[in-house]
Amino acid sequence: MPVEIDFDKMMGLAPAIVQDAATGEVLMLGFMNRAAYDKTLATGYVTFYSRTRNELWTKGESSGHFLLLKSIATDCDTDALLVLAEQTSPGVCHEGYESCFFRTWQDGDWVVTDQPVYDPNAVYGGTK
Amino acid sequence: MPVEIDFDKMMGLAPAIVQDAATGEVLMLGFMNRAAYDKTLATGYVTFYSRTRNELWTKGESSGHFLLLKSIATDCDTDALLVLAEQTSPGVCHEGYESCFFRTWQDGDWVVTDQPVYDPNAVYGGTK
Numbered sequence: 001m002p003v004e005i006d007f008d009k010m011m012g013l014a015p016a017i018v019q020d021a022a023t024g025e026v027l028m029l030g031f032m033n034r035a036a037y038d039k040t041l042a043t044g045y046v047t048f049y050s051r052t053r054n055e056l057w058t059k060g061e062s063s064g065h066f067l068l069l070k071s072i073a074t075d076c077d078t079d080a081l082l083v084l085a086e087q088t089s090p091g092v093c094h095e096g097y098e099s100c101f102f103r104t105w106q107d108g109d110w111v112v113t114d115q116p117v118y119d120p121n122a123v124y125g126g127t128k
Numbered sequence: 129m130p131v132e133i134d135f136d137k138m139m140g141l142a143p144a145i146v147q148d149a150a151t152g153e154v155l156m157l158g159f160m161n162r163a164a165y166d167k168t169l170a171t172g173y174v175t176f177y178s179r180t181r182n183e184l185w186t187k188g189e190s191s192g193h194f195l196l197l198k199s200i201a202t203d204c205d206t207d208a209l210l211v212l213a214e215q216t217s218p219g220v221c222h223e224g225y226e227s228c229f230f231r232t233w234q235d236g237d238w239v240v241t242d243q244p245v246y247d248p249n250a251v252y253g254g255t256k
Binding site for chain 1: 130131137143145147151152153154156157169179199200201202203204205206208210221222223225228229230231232233237238241
């Protein structure tokens with residue numbers, strides 16, 4: 001039986017974890033619909049479906065901080081994706097950090113535990 | 129402004145990536161509701177909300193393959209979680225692999241690219 005990604009379980013979407021192919025750092029989590037998934041495989045640029053804007057969104061299209069697809073894995077029930085990618089910039093997060101997961105739970109509060117790696121105002125110019 | 133996890137964006141759920149705290153390998157992706165999240169922090173045993181069974185599910189409760197919480201991070205828009213955990217068993221996946229992400233896209237097909245690390249029939253006895 002061929003393996004197919006199950007986009008039906010979550011109304012057309014599958015969560016897609018992005019992990020740095022070189023360092024193993026988890027950089028972000030996005031959602032792909034079938035079109036975003038197909039575009040990612042076809043172009044090699046990691047592409048998501050934006051739930052807030054309701055459109056395809058190639059990571060980096062506004063910032064230049066693209067993610068280049070190195071490989072892609074799926075899990076046992078084929079409803080989630082693990083994307084290994086190469087960064088083309090110092091940071092993935094629009095807030096200036098390498099990873100979007102820059103806050104860690106410590107002693108009852110969420111604490112910023114990463115250092116900024118670029119100036120988001122210079123890149124995004126006041127927009128996201 | 130205190131940071132709060134946004135469980136509302138996805139009908140009460142937040143995707144939770146589990147990464148091996150020692151090796152950096154991404155082991156699985158589950159979903160937490162607020163009760164699962166609170167139980168994970170309170171007990172130190174990584175706990176999810178099962179979308180198929182509609183109940184809390186402490187990973188390992190049937191297999192003994194528990195995940196011990198080491199630390200937890202959230203992303204810029206606080207709607208996803210990154211759980212660093214210690215494995216208490218050779219493998220997290222109920223199909224006998226260390227990681228649930230054991231299939232990789234290669235040359236137009238999903239190929240099993242990991243080696244099994246335990247016998248799932250011996251652990252789950254024909255059930256999941």
